Amino acid sequence: MSKINPILAAALNTPAKKAEPAKPATAKAAVTKTVATNPVAISPTPKATAKKVDVPKTDPQKVVKAVKEKTPKLKMERDSFTIPKTEYAQFAVLKDRLAKLGQPVKKSELLRAGIMHLTAMTDAALKAALSKVPAIKTGRPKKK
Numbered sequence: 811m812s813k814i815n816p817i818l819a820a821a822l823n824t825p826a827k828k829a830e831p832a833k834p835a836t837a838k839a840a841v842t843k844t845v846a847t848n849p850v851a852i853s854p855t856p857k858a859t860a861k862k863v864d865v866p867k868t869d870p871q872k873v874v875k876a877v878k879e880k881t882p883k884l885k886m887e888r889d890s891f892t893i894p895k896t897e898y899a900q901f902a903v904l905k906d907r908l909a910k911l912g913q914p915v916k917k918s919e920l921l922r923a924g925i926m927h928l929t930a931m932t933d934a935a936l937k938a939a940l941s942k943v944p945a946i947k948t949g950r951p952k953k954k
Contacts, residue, residue: 892948 901917908915915923928936 892946892950894946 901920904920905915905917928939931939
């Protein structure tokens, strides 16, 4: 048996609205309708028993929390850059260091952490940090 979502369960638990009867089109239909609605003319019919459906009880707060936890997906940006081999080797050193501390990371996570750190710096500290980074020729290296 499939599970029923909370909205469907609530709809099943609410009483159904009775539809208004349609107006009879002919006089004969009006007479039969009058006879059918007369309590003396009608013999009592056994009531149909409705089948109860076991609906799993769900906490509405849990449903709301599950909806609130969804965050929109972040758009990703791919890029390429040139970096000296000595600085590129620092990725491996930092990754090993963090793995020993119990927090393995990827290169992209290291770059993002560095950008977050640079963003948090004051203007003077940022300028001083970037003055220590030598400028390099951009582009792909020539094939040998």
